Amino acid sequence: MSKLKPCPFCGQTEYLCVWSEGIKENRQYQVVCDASHDGGCGASSGWKDTITEAKEAWNRRAHNGEIQNGT
Numbered sequence: 001m002s003k004l005k006p007c008p009f010c011g012q013t014e015y016l017c018v019w020s021e022g023i024k025e026n027r028q029y030q031v032v033c034d035a036s037h038d039g040g041c042g043a044s045s046g047w048k049d050t051i052t053e054a055k056e057a058w059n060r061r062a063h064n065g066e067i068q069n070g071t
């Protein structure tokens with residue numbers, strides 16, 4: 001499991017989590033800075049096909065200091 005970098009917006013690491021959506025073949029994943037906890041800002045990696053891709057996308061954005069709201 002690759003470690004997630006701190007959120008580029010709020011800097012927290014504690015409430016980063018992976019969300020999944022859809023059924024088996026069409027399941028998608030994204031890393032989210034969980035805003036339902038104090039300190040989370042709601043930033044996300046965007047939906048990816050695998051957990052690994054979602055984590056990589058998150059870490060790339062965290063590294064670049066740019067993250068887009070996927071909406």
Ligand SMILES: [Zn+2]
Nearest residue numbers: 007010033041
């Ligand atoms: Zn955040």
